[in-house]
Amino acid sequence: MLKVDHASVFFAARDGRTVHALDRVSFEIPESGFVVALGASGCGKSTLLNAIAGFLPLSDGAIILDGRPVRGPGADRGVVFQKDALLPWKTVVDNVALGLKFAGVSKSERRARAHELLRLVGLDEFAKALPYELSGGMRQRVGIARALATEPDILLMDEPFGALDGLTRDQMQELLISIWYRTAKRIFFITHSIEEALFLGTQVLVMSPRPGRVVARFDLDFVRRFAATGDARSIKLSTEFASLREEIRAILHRAEDFRSVA
Numbered sequence: 001m002l003k004v005d006h007a008s009v010f011f012a013a014r015d016g017r018t019v020h021a022l023d024r025v026s027f028e029i030p031e032s033g034f035v036v037a038l039g040a041s042g043c044g045k046s047t048l049l050n051a052i053a054g055f056l057p058l059s060d061g062a063i064i065l066d067g068r069p070v071r072g073p074g075a076d077r078g079v080v081f082q083k084d085a086l087l088p089w090k091t092v093v094d095n096v097a098l099g100l101k102f103a104g105v106s107k108s109e110r111r112a113r114a115h116e117l118l119r120l121v122g123l124d125e126f127a128k129a130l131p132y133e134l135s136g137g138m139r140q141r142v143g144i145a146r147a148l149a150t151e152p153d154i155l156l157m158d159e160p161f162g163a164l165d166g167l168t169r170d171q172m173q174e175l176l177i178s179i180w181y182r183t184a185k186r187i188f189f190i191t192h193s194i195e196e197a198l199f200l201g202t203q204v205l206v207m208s209p210r211p212g213r214v215v216a217r218f219d220l221d222f223v224r225r226f227a228a229t230g231d232a233r234s235i236k237l238s239t240e241f242a243s244l245r246e247e248i249r250a251i252l253h254r255a256e257d258f259r260s261v262a
């Protein structure tokens with residue numbers, strides 16, 4: 001279980017003011033949970049992910065992963081960013097194996113594990129390619145394989161599909177669901193897209209800015225329905241999906257209106 005308990009973060013801005021980036025955010029990610037944080041720019045989504053990753057300390061509250069407080073980065077959390085962070089001079093397979101090298105895994109074992117992960121993301125035939133030879137979607141698939149290489153307990157994904165075209169994004173969502181279903185990993189995923197949040201999340205946290213807080217949460221099962229049926233179209237065209245989309249849109253607009261008069 002990952003437990004985020006009243007997490008708050010304040011930043012000192014350069015003009016001397018204090019930015020309240022995160023305000024007492026609480027939620028849990030149970031075994032094989034897929035939690036999506038949804039909100040407009042500046043509502044603290046990346047701050048929250050960076051705190052879970054251990055890249056920045058909380059000002060108040062706690063983050064507990066499987067009974068242990070998070071105090072810094074660790075191999076138990078794999079991170080995927082919006083912009084792939086692949087090393088351009090290394091082949092795809094070596095990029096995937098990089099974390100294993102740092103963990104002291106033998107070369108033959110690193111290779112075997114990296115190829116297995118490349119098969120999982122459908123890229124084994126590109127193992128010897130260099131990152132510049134791949135499309136944006138393929139690079140993100142390498143990023144996912146790399147994040148999974150050290151067998152983390154949880155995947156942290158910061159708008160991983162935000163820069164992709166619509167069709168590739170749909171394909172990546174479906175690939176991620178199949179990986180989630182097969183590996184039973186916990187996932188924390190950030191997005192600006194209401195549709196993406198609804199389709200992927202077992203729980204969606206709707207966030208609003210200044211201060212960044214959770215203003216609504218929804219428990220959903222569209223992702224499990226997709227994993228069982230493979231039929232994205234009928235899910236996304238359902239009246240249930242459409243009415244939740246409108247409900248969340250209204251919540252996000254209210255959060256913006258509130259901000260403009262606050």
Ligand SMILES: Nc1ncnc2c1ncn2[C@@H]1O[C@H](COP(=O)(O)OP(=O)(O)OP(=O)(O)O)[C@@H](O)[C@H]1O
Pocket residue numbers: 011012013014019020021039040041042043044045046047048212
């Ligand atoms: N290092 C920092 N120093 C000062 N302020 C910061 C810092 N990092 C973030 N902030 C501020 O904290 C607030 C939340 O930022 P954060 O990047 O977490 O939002 P976000 O929801 O991820 O936005 P986006 O979707 O645009 O990435 C913003 O007002 C931002 O300007």
